[in-house]
Amino acid sequence: MSKKSTRVALACQALRQAIIEQALPPGTKLPEDELGLRFGMSRTLVREALAQLQSEGLVDAPPRRTATTAKPTLDQAREIFETRRMLEREVVRLVIARWRPQFGADLEGHVRAEETARQAGEARVSIRLAGEFHTRLGEMAGNSLLRRYLSEVVSRCSLILALYGRPHSADCAVNEHREIVAALRAGNAETAIRIMDHHIGSVEARALLDQGRDAGFDLGTVLSRYASGLDEPGSAKVARIPKAKAKGKR
Amino acid sequence: MSKKSTRVALACQALRQAIIEQALPPGTKLPEDELGLRFGMSRTLVREALAQLQSEGLVDAPPRRTATTAKPTLDQAREIFETRRMLEREVVRLVIARWRPQFGADLEGHVRAEETARQAGEARVSIRLAGEFHTRLGEMAGNSLLRRYLSEVVSRCSLILALYGRPHSADCAVNEHREIVAALRAGNAETAIRIMDHHIGSVEARALLDQGRDAGFDLGTVLSRYASGLDEPGSAKVARIPKAKAKGKR
DNA sequence: CTGGGCATTCTTGTATACAGTTTTCGTCTG
DNA sequence: CAGACGAAAACTGTATACAAGAATGCCCAG
Numbered sequence: 168m169s170k171k172s173t174r175v176a177l178a179c180q181a182l183r184q185a186i187i188e189q190a191l192p193p194g195t196k197l198p199e200d201e202l203g204l205r206f207g208m209s210r211t212l213v214r215e216a217l218a219q220l221q222s223e224g225l226v227d228a229p230p231r232r233t234a235t236t237a238k239p240t241l242d243q244a245r246e247i248f249e250t251r252r253m254l255e256r257e258v259v260r261l262v263i264a265r266w267r268p269q270f271g272a273d274l275e276g277h278v279r280a281e282e283t284a285r286q287a288g289e290a291r292v293s294i295r296l297a298g299e300f301h302t303r304l305g306e307m308a309g310n311s312l313l314r315r316y317l318s319e320v321v322s323r324c325s326l327i328l329a330l331y332g333r334p335h336s337a338d339c340a341v342n343e344h345r346e347i348v349a350a351l352r353a354g355n356a357e358t359a360i361r362i363m364d365h366h367i368g369s370v371e372a373r374a375l376l377d378q379g380r381d382a383g384f385d386l387g388t389v390l391s392r393y394a395s396g397l398d399e400p401g402s403a404k405v406a407r408i409p410k411a412k413a414k415g416k417r
Numbered sequence: 418m419s420k421k422s423t424r425v426a427l428a429c430q431a432l433r434q435a436i437i438e439q440a441l442p443p444g445t446k447l448p449e450d451e452l453g454l455r456f457g458m459s460r461t462l463v464r465e466a467l468a469q470l471q472s473e474g475l476v477d478a479p480p481r482r483t484a485t486t487a488k489p490t491l492d493q494a495r496e497i498f499e500t501r502r503m504l505e506r507e508v509v510r511l512v513i514a515r516w517r518p519q520f521g522a523d524l525e526g527h528v529r530a531e532e533t534a535r536q537a538g539e540a541r542v543s544i545r546l547a548g549e550f551h552t553r554l555g556e557m558a559g560n561s562l563l564r565r566y567l568s569e570v571v572s573r574c575s576l577i578l579a580l581y582g583r584p585h586s587a588d589c590a591v592n593e594h595r596e597i598v599a600a601l602r603a604g605n606a607e608t609a610i611r612i613m614d615h616h617i618g619s620v621e622a623r624a625l626l627d628q629g630r631d632a633g634f635d636l637g638t639v640l641s642r643y644a645s646g647l648d649e650p651g652s653a654k655v656a657r658i659p660k661a662k663a664k665g666k667r
Numbered sequence: 668c669t670g671g672g673c674a675t676t677c678t679t680g681t682a683t684a685c686a687g688t689t690t691t692c693g694t695c696t697g
Numbered sequence: 698c699a700g701a702c703g704a705a706a707a708c709t710g711t712a713t714a715c716a717a718g719a720a721t722g723c724c725c726a727g
Contacts, residue, residue: 173480173710198678209712210679211461218465222472224562230423231679231718243561250562253507311493312474312500316566423680448708459682460709481688481709 178206178216181393186225186236187298187322188291189329190393193238197226205390224323237326241375244327248371251320255301255367258317259359261308263351270307274348277303281341298325300344324370332374343369428456428466431643436475436486437548437572438541439579440643443488447476455640474573487576491625494577498621501570505551505617508567509609511558513601520557524598527553531591548575550594574620582624593619 182202185191197217199210206213217234220226224247228234239247262270277300284292298321305317343366350359432452435441447467449460456463467484470476474497478484489497512520527550534542548571555567593616600609 200678211711211713214679215465215468218468219472222469233678233719246560246562249560250566253503253563257503310496310499312496312570313503316500320562450708461681461683464709482690483708 174206174208175212175215175219178202178208178213179219181206181390182216182220183223183225183322184295185390185393186220187325188294189325190291191236193236193326193330195236197234197236199234202390223319225326237323238330239323239327241331244331244375247320247323247327248367248374251317251324252364252367254313254317254320255304255363256360258301258304258308258313259347259351259363260356261310261313262304263354263356263359265307265309266351266354271348271352273307274300274303274344274351278341278344278348281344285341294325297340297344298322324374328370328374340366340370424456424458425462425465425469428452428458428463429469431456431640432466432470433473433475433572434545435640435643436470437575438544439575440541441486443486443576443580445486447484447486449484452640473569475576487573488580489573489577491581494581494625497570497573497577498617498624501567501574502614502617504563504567504570505554505613506610508551508554508558508563509597509601509613510606511560511563512554513604513606513609515557515559516601516604521598521602523557524550524553524601528591528594528598531594535591544575547590547594548572574624578620578624590616590620 182191182197191197199213199217202213202217203210217226217228221228221234224239225237226234227237277296281293281296281300284296301321302314302318305314305321308314308317343362346362347359347366350362353359432441432447441447449463449467452463452467453460467476467478471478471484474489475487476484477487527546531543531546531550534546551571552564552568555564555571558564558567593612596612597609597616600612603609
């Protein structure tokens with residue numbers, strides 16, 4: 168939300184990315200201490216970040232237990248997709264209503280990037296770009312609240328795919344995105360909505376068909392990839408540096 | 418969101434209520450210290466509550482300055498109403514789709530309560546009930562995410578009315594609510610949506626027509642009305658009680 | 668073995684200390 | 698008298714301490 172580029176916002180961003188890109192599978196424990204250690208900040212800030220992510224539905228933080236990456240139930244998943252479909256519909260309407268030629272170029276460029284990533288087999292990048300396509304549309308709708316809601320559901324859908332979907336998702340998605348752009352450009356709202364609905368439907372189907380698997384992974388190594396801009400010991404931006412009484416990873 | 422009935426949730430609730438009922442006009446300063454004093458908790462928790470409310474759009478908390486009750490711009494107000502209209506539309510559709518006879522009785526009871534409050538001239542209660550009517554619909558839609566989004570926009574609309582609307586708002590609203598219930602009962606989605614749209618439109622018109630006024634009020638006395646369940650000195654639920662180094666209201 | 672404590676350890680809940688920023692206000696100067 | 702300066706006051710940012718609640722594991726009675 169607010170662009171306050173504070174450290175908690177960075178931590179948030181790092182975790183959000185990691186969760187969305189499915190690097191931290193649903194259910195992964197997120198102990199405040201350890202995150203604080205990794206991010207080079209105190210639990211106070213980690214806790215703030217976790218609260219934020221919880222409100223975005225990416226993290227479960229039940230009262231007196233360790234937070235985990237969210238693990239939505241099938242019912243919740245359905246709700247999220249239902250909501251997403253509504254929002255995307257409205258976004259399409261708004262984008263067409265406010266259409267600028269520049270939008271077309273912009274979106275087409277994005278789709279090209281998706282295609283490139285797909286061909287390169289860059290799963291992680293593909294996933295991110297696929298989400299960003301929708302986010303981008305959300306921006307074009309010119310309603311920041313709607314954009315926020317859309318971003319939230321899109322993120323959560325990534326999470327759901329990680330939980331219930333099959334590993335390598337965004338394949339045909341690229342083509343569907345291309346079709347959507349074409350429909351938008353043509354300015355036919357009903358058509359565009361129909362395609363978008365179908366697109367979401369196919370994503371949902373992919374998600375709710377087969378069951379998830381658990382990959383092996385390590386919290387530390389994964390996070391180190393996402394913690395750029397944080398935890399630079401010599402940053403000197405901060406008065407006191409957390410003591411980090413490293414106890415050797417248990 | 419999560420029903421964790423912790424103290425911060427209570428503080429949140431108290432502030433939210435106070436803001437929605439327009440007891441704390443937009444722009445009111447909310448210093449962490451003073452809130453902590455009032456609520457009998459430390460800044461840590463107050464801060465958490467404020468963060469939550471900020472994410473709901475009820476509080477502005479710019480980086481290094483005192484938080485205030487939110488003061489949306491006209492543009493933001495328009496965005497919020499636009500979004501609300503979308504959500505309410507979808508809610509109406511869903512409610513009709515899942516209609517139970519009990520819904521009718523429930524809603525009619527609610528409208529009666531609104532009517533009673535209106536006649537009694539209970540402005541504060543009227544405002545709350547008017548919002549709850551929509552919230553109630555949100556529950557009947559059977560989609561908790563959608564419900565959350567709806568609650569959020571409804572709250573924010575109350576805030577907007579406090580800022581830009583005329584003092585005593587929810588008058589004719591009761592009748593419009595009655596019409597909506599009738600349309601829902603009839604099961605005609607298109608009609609119900611049309612009425613709902615008109616309803617939101619009239620609320621919006623009321624809001625964005627004349628400008629706000631500032632009433633006299635005092636943070637302390639206002640909050641004391643909303644802090645029930647908090648700050649009971651003998652509650653003994655907590656180990657340590659904040660020291661409350663009362664410095665006599667400046 | 669085998670389930671039920673009970674001690675130990677891991678983590679979270681919450682208050683508080685201290686440093687750094689922003690505001691406020693009074694005073695001084697042109 | 699307006700604006701500038703500067704010191705004091707009011708707050709927020711962040712780390713940390715300590716208490717208390719879960720989780721884990723171990724030992725013993727049955």
